[in-house]
Amino acid sequence: MHKEEIIKISHITKRYEENAILEDFSLSVYEGEVVVIVGPSGCGKSTILRIMNGLEPIQKGEVTYRGEKVDGKLGSITRIREKVGMVFQSYELFPHKTILQNIMLAPVLVQKRDKKEVKEEALQLLNRVGLLEKKDSYPRQLSGGQKQRVAIVRALCMHPEVLLFDEVTAALDPEMVREVLEVLLSLAKEGKTMVIVTHEMSFAKAVADRVIFLDGGHLEEEGTPAEFFEHPKTERAKQFLNTFTYDKVERE
Protein backbone atom coordinates (compact mmCIF):
# COMPACT_ATOMS: atom_id res chain seq x y z
CA MET A 1 0.00 0.00 0.00
CA HIS A 2 1.52 3.26 -1.05
CA LYS A 3 -0.31 6.45 -0.26
CA GLU A 4 -0.06 9.59 -2.29
CA GLU A 5 2.49 12.16 -1.32
CA ILE A 6 0.89 15.52 -0.51
CA ILE A 7 3.64 17.87 0.59
CA LYS A 8 7.28 17.28 0.02
CA ILE A 9 10.10 19.55 1.08
CA SER A 10 13.46 18.51 -0.22
CA HIS A 11 16.99 19.55 0.62
CA ILE A 12 15.88 22.69 2.38
CA THR A 13 18.49 25.04 3.77
CA LYS A 14 17.22 27.93 5.82
CA ARG A 15 19.42 30.56 7.40
CA TYR A 16 18.78 33.59 9.53
CA GLU A 17 21.73 35.79 8.72
CA GLU A 18 24.66 33.48 9.56
CA ASN A 19 22.81 30.89 11.65
CA ALA A 20 21.61 27.80 9.88
CA ILE A 21 18.14 26.88 11.11
CA LEU A 22 17.71 23.93 8.78
CA GLU A 23 20.49 22.19 6.92
CA ASP A 24 19.68 20.05 3.86
CA PHE A 25 16.39 18.88 5.38
CA SER A 26 13.83 16.75 3.54
CA LEU A 27 10.41 15.51 4.57
CA SER A 28 7.45 14.03 2.74
CA VAL A 29 3.94 13.95 4.11
CA TYR A 30 1.59 11.28 2.77
CA GLU A 31 -2.17 11.32 2.57
CA GLY A 32 -3.98 10.40 5.79
CA GLU A 33 -0.79 10.41 7.81
CA VAL A 34 -0.12 12.10 11.15
CA VAL A 35 3.48 13.24 11.41
CA VAL A 36 4.65 14.54 14.76
CA ILE A 37 7.80 16.61 14.94
CA VAL A 38 9.57 16.76 18.29
CA GLY A 39 12.87 18.14 19.44
CA PRO A 40 14.47 20.74 21.69
CA SER A 41 13.56 24.41 21.40
CA GLY A 42 15.14 26.22 18.51
CA CYS A 43 15.79 23.04 16.53
CA GLY A 44 13.80 24.30 13.55
CA LYS A 45 10.52 22.44 14.14
CA SER A 46 8.26 25.43 13.67
CA THR A 47 10.33 26.61 10.72
CA ILE A 48 9.45 23.41 8.87
CA LEU A 49 5.74 24.13 9.21
CA ARG A 50 6.23 27.73 8.17
CA ILE A 51 8.14 26.63 5.08
CA MET A 52 5.39 24.14 4.19
CA ASN A 53 2.94 27.03 4.24
CA GLY A 54 5.16 29.45 2.35
CA LEU A 55 5.49 31.83 5.30
CA GLU A 56 9.24 31.49 5.38
CA PRO A 57 11.60 32.15 2.48
CA ILE A 58 14.24 29.49 1.95
CA GLN A 59 17.80 29.73 0.63
CA LYS A 60 18.05 26.30 -0.94
CA GLY A 61 15.81 23.39 -1.77
CA GLU A 62 12.24 23.14 -2.96
CA VAL A 63 8.69 22.62 -1.78
CA THR A 64 6.31 20.58 -3.89
CA TYR A 65 2.60 20.18 -3.37
CA ARG A 66 1.13 17.06 -5.00
CA GLY A 67 4.08 17.07 -7.33
CA GLU A 68 3.70 20.72 -8.30
CA LYS A 69 6.59 22.99 -7.42
CA VAL A 70 5.72 25.96 -5.22
CA ASP A 71 7.70 29.01 -6.30
CA GLY A 72 8.11 32.31 -4.52
CA LYS A 73 5.28 34.01 -6.38
CA LEU A 74 2.31 34.95 -4.26
CA GLY A 75 -0.19 33.48 -6.73
CA SER A 76 1.39 30.06 -6.50
CA ILE A 77 1.72 30.27 -2.71
CA THR A 78 -1.85 31.41 -2.07
CA ARG A 79 -3.25 28.49 -4.05
CA ILE A 80 -1.30 26.10 -1.85
CA ARG A 81 -2.13 27.94 1.34
CA GLU A 82 -5.83 27.38 0.78
CA LYS A 83 -5.09 23.67 0.86
CA VAL A 84 -2.70 23.78 3.79
CA GLY A 85 -4.36 24.94 7.01
CA MET A 86 -2.22 26.25 9.82
CA VAL A 87 -2.94 26.69 13.52
CA PHE A 88 -0.59 28.84 15.57
CA GLN A 89 0.64 28.76 19.15
CA SER A 90 -0.97 32.10 20.02
CA TYR A 91 -4.25 31.46 18.12
CA GLU A 92 -4.02 34.66 16.02
CA LEU A 93 -7.75 35.25 15.90
CA PHE A 94 -8.87 38.63 14.57
CA PRO A 95 -9.71 40.60 17.74
CA HIS A 96 -12.31 42.86 16.12
CA LYS A 97 -14.25 40.07 14.46
CA THR A 98 -16.77 37.75 16.06
CA ILE A 99 -16.01 34.04 16.25
CA LEU A 100 -18.25 33.41 13.23
CA GLN A 101 -16.66 36.27 11.26
CA ASN A 102 -13.21 34.92 12.12
CA ILE A 103 -14.13 31.54 10.68
CA MET A 104 -15.99 32.83 7.62
CA LEU A 105 -13.50 35.45 6.43
CA ALA A 106 -11.20 33.30 4.33
CA PRO A 107 -13.76 30.81 2.92
CA VAL A 108 -15.91 33.73 1.72
CA LEU A 109 -13.24 36.23 0.64
CA VAL A 110 -10.41 33.97 -0.45
CA GLN A 111 -12.23 30.90 -1.68
CA LYS A 112 -15.28 32.91 -2.84
CA ARG A 113 -17.67 30.33 -1.47
CA ASP A 114 -21.36 30.92 -0.83
CA LYS A 115 -21.86 32.80 2.43
CA LYS A 116 -24.86 30.77 3.56
CA GLU A 117 -23.18 27.46 2.94
CA VAL A 118 -20.01 28.58 4.75
CA LYS A 119 -22.04 29.80 7.72
CA GLU A 120 -23.85 26.49 8.00
CA GLU A 121 -20.59 24.60 7.95
CA ALA A 122 -18.98 26.98 10.45
CA LEU A 123 -21.86 26.46 12.87
CA GLN A 124 -21.61 22.69 12.47
CA LEU A 125 -17.89 22.75 13.17
CA LEU A 126 -18.35 25.03 16.17
CA ASN A 127 -20.94 22.64 17.50
CA ARG A 128 -18.51 19.80 17.07
CA VAL A 129 -15.89 21.48 19.28
CA GLY A 130 -18.59 22.48 21.77
CA LEU A 131 -18.50 26.22 21.09
CA LEU A 132 -21.71 26.85 19.21
CA GLU A 133 -23.01 29.30 21.80
CA LYS A 134 -19.88 31.42 21.34
CA LYS A 135 -20.54 32.18 17.68
CA ASP A 136 -21.29 35.86 18.26
CA SER A 137 -18.68 36.44 20.96
CA TYR A 138 -15.40 38.22 20.40
CA PRO A 139 -12.05 36.44 20.91
CA ARG A 140 -11.24 38.26 24.15
CA GLN A 141 -14.37 36.79 25.76
CA LEU A 142 -12.98 33.27 25.29
CA SER A 143 -10.45 31.27 27.28
CA GLY A 144 -7.18 30.22 25.68
CA GLY A 145 -8.42 26.70 25.05
CA GLN A 146 -11.62 27.98 23.49
CA LYS A 147 -9.69 30.39 21.28
CA GLN A 148 -7.48 27.59 20.07
CA ARG A 149 -10.48 25.40 19.27
CA VAL A 150 -11.93 28.29 17.26
CA ALA A 151 -8.60 28.64 15.45
CA ILE A 152 -8.77 24.94 14.55
CA VAL A 153 -12.33 25.36 13.27
CA ARG A 154 -11.19 28.38 11.26
CA ALA A 155 -8.54 26.24 9.58
CA LEU A 156 -10.93 23.30 9.05
CA CYS A 157 -13.56 25.47 7.41
CA MET A 158 -11.17 26.03 4.49
CA HIS A 159 -11.34 22.28 3.69
CA PRO A 160 -7.57 21.90 3.83
CA GLU A 161 -5.90 18.73 2.62
CA VAL A 162 -3.20 19.06 5.25
CA LEU A 163 -3.34 20.70 8.69
CA LEU A 164 -0.24 22.10 10.33
CA PHE A 165 -0.23 22.57 14.11
CA ASP A 166 2.53 24.73 15.53
CA GLU A 167 2.83 24.07 19.28
CA VAL A 168 -0.87 24.73 19.62
CA THR A 169 -0.98 23.93 23.33
CA ALA A 170 2.25 25.61 24.43
CA ALA A 171 0.47 28.68 25.80
CA LEU A 172 -2.32 26.79 27.59
CA ASP A 173 -3.09 25.58 31.10
CA PRO A 174 -3.05 21.78 31.53
CA GLU A 175 -6.82 21.36 31.49
CA MET A 176 -7.12 23.44 28.34
CA VAL A 177 -4.36 21.42 26.73
CA ARG A 178 -6.60 18.41 27.08
CA GLU A 179 -9.65 20.01 25.44
CA VAL A 180 -7.58 21.11 22.46
CA LEU A 181 -5.73 17.82 22.04
CA GLU A 182 -9.05 15.92 22.15
CA VAL A 183 -10.02 17.83 19.01
CA LEU A 184 -6.75 16.87 17.34
CA LEU A 185 -7.22 13.22 18.29
CA SER A 186 -10.70 13.17 16.79
CA LEU A 187 -9.34 14.70 13.57
CA ALA A 188 -6.66 12.01 13.45
CA LYS A 189 -9.32 9.32 13.84
CA GLU A 190 -11.14 10.79 10.85
CA GLY A 191 -8.03 10.26 8.79
CA LYS A 192 -7.02 13.92 8.34
CA THR A 193 -3.48 14.49 7.16
CA MET A 194 -1.65 16.43 9.86
CA VAL A 195 1.79 17.65 10.76
CA ILE A 196 2.05 18.44 14.45
CA VAL A 197 4.84 20.17 16.31
CA THR A 198 4.45 19.58 20.02
CA HIS A 199 6.11 19.19 23.40
CA GLU A 200 3.36 16.92 24.72
CA MET A 201 5.12 13.57 24.50
CA SER A 202 2.28 11.35 25.67
CA PHE A 203 0.02 13.02 23.13
CA ALA A 204 2.65 12.53 20.42
CA LYS A 205 2.81 8.87 21.28
CA ALA A 206 -0.97 8.55 21.03
CA VAL A 207 -1.57 10.46 17.82
CA ALA A 208 1.47 9.90 15.61
CA ASP A 209 1.91 7.50 12.74
CA ARG A 210 5.45 8.71 12.38
CA VAL A 211 7.68 10.67 14.74
CA ILE A 212 10.41 12.94 13.49
CA PHE A 213 13.09 13.92 15.96
CA LEU A 214 14.95 17.04 15.02
CA ASP A 215 18.06 18.51 16.56
CA GLY A 216 20.22 21.40 15.45
CA GLY A 217 18.43 21.79 12.13
CA HIS A 218 18.70 18.22 10.89
CA LEU A 219 16.84 14.97 11.22
CA GLU A 220 18.28 12.92 14.10
CA GLU A 221 15.85 10.06 14.13
CA GLU A 222 12.62 8.95 12.54
CA GLY A 223 10.29 6.10 13.39
CA THR A 224 6.95 4.87 14.60
CA PRO A 225 5.98 6.15 18.05
CA ALA A 226 6.57 2.69 19.52
CA GLU A 227 10.12 2.57 18.13
CA PHE A 228 10.98 6.14 18.99
CA PHE A 229 9.54 6.40 22.49
CA GLU A 230 10.37 2.87 23.70
CA HIS A 231 13.62 2.19 21.90
CA PRO A 232 15.24 5.38 20.66
CA LYS A 233 18.23 4.54 18.49
CA THR A 234 20.37 7.66 18.87
CA GLU A 235 22.03 8.93 22.02
CA ARG A 236 20.63 12.39 21.38
CA ALA A 237 17.06 11.09 21.30
CA LYS A 238 17.55 9.12 24.52
CA GLN A 239 18.93 12.21 26.16
CA PHE A 240 16.00 14.30 24.89
CA LEU A 241 13.35 11.84 26.07
CA ASN A 242 15.03 11.69 29.47
CA THR A 243 14.35 15.38 29.99
CA PHE A 244 10.68 14.45 30.38
CA THR A 245 11.21 12.02 33.24
CA TYR A 246 12.43 12.81 36.72
CA ASP A 247 14.17 10.57 39.24
CA LYS A 248 12.69 10.41 42.69
CA VAL A 249 14.58 12.60 45.10
CA GLU A 250 16.38 10.48 47.71
CA ARG A 251 16.54 12.36 51.03
CA GLU A 252 19.33 11.68 53.42
Next chain:
Amino acid sequence: MEFKEMFFMLTKGTWDTLYMVLISTLLGYIIGLPLGILLTITDVDGIRPNPVLYKILDVIINVTRSIPFLILLILIMPFTKAVVGKSYGTTATIVPLTVAAAPLIARMVESSLKEVDKGVIEAAFSMGAGYFTIIWKVLVTESRTSLLVGVTIALGTILGYSAMAGVIGGGGLGDIAIRYGYYRYETGIMIITVAVLVILMQILQWAGMLLSKKIDRRRGK
Protein backbone atom coordinates in the same frame (compact mmCIF):
# COMPACT_ATOMS: atom_id res chain seq x y z
CA MET B 1 -22.52 95.79 17.87
CA GLU B 2 -26.04 94.58 18.39
CA PHE B 3 -26.61 91.13 19.82
CA LYS B 4 -28.58 89.97 16.80
CA GLU B 5 -25.85 91.08 14.42
CA MET B 6 -23.17 89.38 16.49
CA PHE B 7 -25.21 86.21 16.75
CA PHE B 8 -25.55 85.98 12.97
CA MET B 9 -21.88 86.71 12.48
CA LEU B 10 -20.85 83.98 14.90
CA THR B 11 -23.29 81.47 13.45
CA LYS B 12 -21.96 82.17 9.98
CA GLY B 13 -18.38 81.94 11.31
CA THR B 14 -19.06 78.60 12.99
CA TRP B 15 -20.65 77.26 9.83
CA ASP B 16 -17.70 78.47 7.71
CA THR B 17 -15.23 76.91 10.11
CA LEU B 18 -17.05 73.58 10.14
CA TYR B 19 -17.27 73.66 6.35
CA MET B 20 -13.52 74.25 5.98
CA VAL B 21 -12.54 71.72 8.64
CA LEU B 22 -14.82 68.90 7.51
CA ILE B 23 -14.10 69.25 3.79
CA SER B 24 -10.33 69.52 4.24
CA THR B 25 -10.23 66.58 6.65
CA LEU B 26 -12.24 64.53 4.17
CA LEU B 27 -9.93 65.51 1.30
CA GLY B 28 -6.97 64.97 3.62
CA TYR B 29 -8.12 61.38 4.17
CA ILE B 30 -8.70 60.78 0.48
CA ILE B 31 -5.00 61.57 -0.03
CA GLY B 32 -3.62 60.54 3.37
CA LEU B 33 -5.28 57.14 3.82
CA PRO B 34 -3.76 55.55 0.70
CA LEU B 35 -0.43 57.19 1.54
CA GLY B 36 -0.54 55.79 5.07
CA ILE B 37 -1.37 52.33 3.72
CA LEU B 38 1.53 52.59 1.24
CA LEU B 39 3.90 53.65 4.03
CA THR B 40 2.81 50.69 6.14
CA ILE B 41 3.12 48.00 3.51
CA THR B 42 6.35 49.29 1.92
CA ASP B 43 8.26 49.64 5.19
CA VAL B 44 10.97 47.03 5.94
CA ASP B 45 8.68 44.90 8.10
CA GLY B 46 5.59 45.56 5.97
CA ILE B 47 3.80 43.02 3.84
CA ARG B 48 5.33 44.35 0.61
CA PRO B 49 8.66 45.98 1.51
CA ASN B 50 9.93 48.54 -0.98
CA PRO B 51 12.71 50.66 0.56
CA VAL B 52 12.92 53.11 -2.35
CA LEU B 53 9.22 53.95 -2.45
CA TYR B 54 9.09 54.13 1.34
CA LYS B 55 12.02 56.54 1.48
CA ILE B 56 10.53 58.81 -1.21
CA LEU B 57 7.15 59.04 0.55
CA ASP B 58 8.89 59.41 3.90
CA VAL B 59 10.92 62.42 2.73
CA ILE B 60 7.99 64.14 0.99
CA ILE B 61 5.82 63.79 4.08
CA ASN B 62 8.54 65.00 6.43
CA VAL B 63 9.26 68.04 4.29
CA THR B 64 5.60 69.00 4.04
CA ARG B 65 5.12 68.52 7.74
CA SER B 66 8.13 70.67 8.60
CA ILE B 67 6.65 73.79 7.00
CA PRO B 68 4.78 75.84 9.61
CA PHE B 69 1.14 76.17 8.57
CA LEU B 70 1.18 79.95 8.39
CA ILE B 71 4.13 79.81 5.97
CA LEU B 72 2.53 77.01 3.94
CA LEU B 73 -0.58 79.15 3.64
CA ILE B 74 1.41 81.94 1.98
CA LEU B 75 3.80 79.65 0.11
CA ILE B 76 1.10 77.84 -1.84
CA MET B 77 -1.06 80.90 -2.57
CA PRO B 78 -0.33 80.72 -6.33
CA PHE B 79 -1.36 77.06 -6.30
CA THR B 80 -4.51 77.87 -4.32
CA LYS B 81 -5.37 80.62 -6.82
CA ALA B 82 -4.85 78.20 -9.70
CA VAL B 83 -7.18 75.64 -8.12
CA VAL B 84 -9.97 77.78 -6.67
CA GLY B 85 -9.60 81.03 -8.61
CA LYS B 86 -8.82 83.20 -5.59
CA SER B 87 -6.48 82.99 -2.62
CA TYR B 88 -8.75 84.19 0.22
CA GLY B 89 -12.08 83.09 1.65
CA THR B 90 -13.32 79.83 3.08
CA THR B 91 -13.23 77.72 -0.08
CA ALA B 92 -9.70 78.89 -0.91
CA THR B 93 -8.53 78.02 2.61
CA ILE B 94 -9.53 74.40 2.04
CA VAL B 95 -6.55 74.01 -0.32
CA PRO B 96 -3.73 74.78 2.17
CA LEU B 97 -5.65 72.99 4.93
CA THR B 98 -5.79 69.83 2.81
CA VAL B 99 -2.10 70.13 1.91
CA ALA B 100 -1.28 70.39 5.62
CA ALA B 101 -3.72 67.65 6.65
CA ALA B 102 -2.75 64.93 4.15
CA PRO B 103 0.81 64.22 5.41
CA LEU B 104 -0.31 64.42 9.05
CA ILE B 105 -3.11 61.96 8.30
CA ALA B 106 -0.75 59.68 6.36
CA ARG B 107 1.51 59.45 9.43
CA MET B 108 -1.36 58.78 11.78
CA VAL B 109 -2.79 56.10 9.50
CA GLU B 110 0.67 54.54 9.28
CA SER B 111 1.06 54.37 13.03
CA SER B 112 -2.47 52.96 13.46
CA LEU B 113 -1.97 50.23 10.89
CA LYS B 114 1.39 49.29 12.36
CA GLU B 115 -0.34 48.48 15.65
CA VAL B 116 -1.98 45.45 14.04
CA ASP B 117 -0.42 42.26 15.41
CA LYS B 118 2.02 40.65 12.96
CA GLY B 119 0.76 37.21 13.96
CA VAL B 120 -2.76 38.03 12.86
CA ILE B 121 -1.50 39.26 9.49
CA GLU B 122 0.50 36.06 9.14
CA ALA B 123 -2.57 33.99 10.00
CA ALA B 124 -4.47 35.77 7.21
CA PHE B 125 -1.62 35.03 4.79
CA SER B 126 -1.60 31.40 5.90
CA MET B 127 -5.24 31.18 4.84
CA GLY B 128 -4.34 32.29 1.35
CA ALA B 129 -5.44 35.91 1.64
CA GLY B 130 -4.04 38.31 -0.95
CA TYR B 131 -2.74 41.85 -0.37
CA PHE B 132 -6.11 43.47 -0.99
CA THR B 133 -7.90 41.32 1.59
CA ILE B 134 -5.10 41.77 4.10
CA ILE B 135 -5.12 45.56 3.71
CA TRP B 136 -8.89 46.09 3.98
CA LYS B 137 -10.06 43.18 6.07
CA VAL B 138 -7.12 42.88 8.43
CA LEU B 139 -5.02 46.07 8.56
CA VAL B 140 -7.81 48.65 8.25
CA THR B 141 -10.59 46.71 10.00
CA GLU B 142 -8.46 45.61 12.92
CA SER B 143 -7.04 49.08 13.56
CA ARG B 144 -10.32 50.94 13.23
CA THR B 145 -10.39 52.09 16.86
CA SER B 146 -6.98 53.68 16.48
CA LEU B 147 -7.92 55.08 13.05
CA LEU B 148 -10.95 56.77 14.54
CA VAL B 149 -8.87 58.31 17.32
CA GLY B 150 -6.68 59.57 14.48
CA VAL B 151 -9.69 61.20 12.79
CA THR B 152 -10.48 63.00 16.05
CA ILE B 153 -6.92 64.28 16.35
CA ALA B 154 -6.89 65.32 12.68
CA LEU B 155 -10.16 67.25 13.03
CA GLY B 156 -8.82 69.04 16.12
CA THR B 157 -5.56 69.97 14.43
CA ILE B 158 -7.29 71.19 11.27
CA LEU B 159 -9.67 73.22 13.42
CA GLY B 160 -6.64 74.96 14.92
CA TYR B 161 -5.08 75.52 11.51
CA SER B 162 -8.34 76.90 10.11
CA ALA B 163 -8.32 79.61 12.78
CA MET B 164 -4.79 80.57 11.74
CA ALA B 165 -6.00 81.12 8.18
CA GLY B 166 -7.91 84.11 9.58
CA VAL B 167 -4.67 86.07 9.34
CA ILE B 168 -4.91 86.16 5.54
CA GLY B 169 -8.69 86.49 5.39
CA GLY B 170 -9.42 82.81 5.45
CA GLY B 171 -12.95 83.19 6.79
CA GLY B 172 -14.55 81.39 9.71
CA LEU B 173 -14.16 81.93 13.44
CA GLY B 174 -10.43 82.63 13.31
CA ASP B 175 -11.06 85.41 10.86
CA ILE B 176 -13.64 86.98 13.18
CA ALA B 177 -11.35 86.72 16.20
CA ILE B 178 -8.53 88.45 14.35
CA ARG B 179 -10.62 91.14 12.68
CA TYR B 180 -12.61 92.18 15.73
CA GLY B 181 -10.40 91.11 18.59
CA TYR B 182 -7.01 92.06 17.20
CA TYR B 183 -7.55 94.90 14.72
CA ARG B 184 -10.53 96.55 16.42
CA TYR B 185 -9.75 95.79 20.04
CA GLU B 186 -13.19 94.27 20.63
CA THR B 187 -12.03 91.83 23.26
CA GLY B 188 -15.57 90.68 24.02
CA ILE B 189 -16.11 89.31 20.54
CA MET B 190 -12.71 87.68 20.54
CA ILE B 191 -13.45 85.89 23.81
CA ILE B 192 -16.83 84.68 22.58
CA THR B 193 -15.25 83.45 19.35
CA VAL B 194 -12.57 81.58 21.25
CA ALA B 195 -15.25 80.09 23.49
CA VAL B 196 -17.11 78.79 20.43
CA LEU B 197 -13.85 77.26 19.15
CA VAL B 198 -13.29 75.58 22.52
CA ILE B 199 -16.81 74.17 22.48
CA LEU B 200 -16.37 72.87 18.92
CA MET B 201 -13.13 71.15 19.89
CA GLN B 202 -14.79 69.58 22.94
CA ILE B 203 -17.68 68.26 20.89
CA LEU B 204 -15.33 66.76 18.28
CA GLN B 205 -13.17 65.15 20.93
CA TRP B 206 -16.09 63.80 22.91
CA ALA B 207 -17.89 62.39 19.87
CA GLY B 208 -14.69 60.82 18.52
CA MET B 209 -13.81 59.12 21.77
CA LEU B 210 -17.36 57.89 22.35
CA LEU B 211 -17.48 56.37 18.89
CA SER B 212 -14.06 54.76 19.13
CA LYS B 213 -14.95 53.16 22.46
CA LYS B 214 -18.13 51.85 20.95
CA ILE B 215 -16.39 50.04 18.10
CA ASP B 216 -13.55 48.66 20.23
CA ARG B 217 -14.01 44.89 20.57
CA ARG B 218 -10.89 44.32 22.59
CA ARG B 219 -12.21 46.04 25.71
CA GLY B 220 -15.51 46.93 27.34
CA LYS B 221 -18.66 44.84 27.40
